[in-house]
Amino acid sequence: MSAIKSYDHPTNANQFNQDQDRTHWHDSSLWFIREKRDRMSKSLPEWETLRSCASQIKAHTVSKLADYLEEFEKNATARGVQVHWAKDAEEHNQIVLEILRKHQAKRIVKSKSMLTEECHLNPWLEKHGIEVVDTDLGERIVQLRQEPPSHIVMPAIHLKKEDVSNTFHEHLQTEKGNNDPNYLTESARQHLRQKFCQADVGITGVNFAIAETGGFVVCTNEGNADLGVSLPKVHIACMGIEKLIPKADHLSIFLRLLARSATGQPITTYSSHFHGPVEGGELHIVLVDNGRSKIMNSDDYRNSLKCIRCGACMNTCPVYRRSGGHSYAATVPGPIGSILNPLRDAKHHKTLPFACTLCGSCSDVCPVKINLHEQLLTLRTEVKNQKQLPMSKTLPMRIASYVFQRPKLYAWLGGIGKFFLRTMPRFLIYNPLNPWGRHREMPEAPPESFRQQYAQRAKKKSDDR
């Protein structure tokens, strides 16, 4: 699966679908999580109130983001935190490298952070001779396999335990053919304990940063972020500027929504609140823009900045479930990724807004009420306006438009169409020129068209009279 090099979603999805059993298994694994999420949301009568509050808090924060960023920097600095600003991925990576060099750090442990994935921090640090170990179990599995994560919350959701067993046998010398998740997790625990103890610096992402206090929160189930930053003296936390919320009390809204939406848990095992460095240590926060301020300016897409990266939209998406995270060829896949990636790089990610049935399920489950499917529809227009649509999509539309504007031509072609559908052999109808018919039957040609029926009815009426 790491062989996927194309940006074309249909091509990648097709590749994923070659293995039908695995596709069904992937689909049902994710649906299982979606159902857990449903049970959790229904256990709270105030669920919809929580969603509205979360959405409003994020809308408010974005409307005064500059003020809140300054407030956050001031309060964090007062607590002894060193705050850095990075306008893009390169600057972010450079800042991290400089901090590591200052401490002559050679070994880094990192907990799950979509931002550092977005900035491609790992290859950059490895290029400079630094060992980076991802410590989230799922992330470690895909790191050993040299694959990107396929899901933002469950990075190895595309893998079966046999795959993990083989990978661990190869890299961690586990018993060949032992597929027991308990055994495999225990092996990873032992392996990663060594890495935690040897690490010079710990890097984490940030789930929420609080302007009022200058602190931030990191959520994990495994405890890897906490182990990673409480043994070494130096902690670097990397965050996108949209992760800010105004007050600590607002966490009560977001922490109630995050894990319930993500995995159907009442809360993550660890929700750690960092306010200042450990005794005698250093705490660095890197605030990253990398295209976020541009999205702010658009009335159509601003809402996408509310995202808290729970992954609920992926778990529910009929396309994601059946095409796999890697088919999106992006750090953030699924419905939210199909918005964020084309906004950043329309040329490469132009197929993503079409990897959607517009069913609206993503918008229904989104804990911060992002109108995902509406934004995806709007994006399609944009892809068309930028002339990024392939001829196979534009030409039939142009022809249809021409025909629909000419009723007589339409009637004539309709008759021909019906005749062809009835009389032509299958191979002439189901051929490469008809992608619609690849997995579907064409409709049966009716004996009479609506026009003919209507004309007959009118004739009958006048005859009756």
Add this chain to the structure above:
Amino acid sequence: MSSKDQILKSVRNQLVPSADLPSLDQDWIQYDDAVAHFGEVLQAVGGTAIAVEGIDGLTEELAKIPAYTDAKKTVSCVEGLVGTVDLDRVEDPHELEDVDYAVLPGEFAVAENAAVWVTDAKIRHRVILFIPQHISLVIHCAGGKVEEAVVHNMAEAYQRLVWSRNEFGCFISGPSKTADIEQSLVIGAHGARSLHVFFVF
């Protein structure tokens, strides 16, 4: 222009419609028996809640936990209970790598999600919250009433918290876990393999 100024300038230049903050004063969930609900949710996430009378009751219950009685290296940050290692005398947190059991103070519990709020206010090395093989959190109940130590929901939880000092704080809900291999839940990913919560009244 520095990156900070560039980012702030480009963020400030946007025409974003203003939006008010919502009121957090809403009808958040209340449970008939918050203590019982806490226990049920904790069990569901892999932990155990026990109410005990005084330190004697705590020692008695701990003696029933094999992981505690078998532990060679232990840490206690709870008054009246002694561990084999004195945390305040440990200079380098790496020395705590092989701690088998830690008994640590918790401040209060949250019924809706079985979370316990812990801080490093009385703990020299915060890694002790994460590195031991097994953990017990001990909550002293004000006025001898367990109900006093349990809030119903997260809104009430945050009303109890202050942020004046540089303390590390964490909501811990159950033992460390992962489901990254085929969605099979495995307890004991990197942190504690078991978690007991004691309410001492």
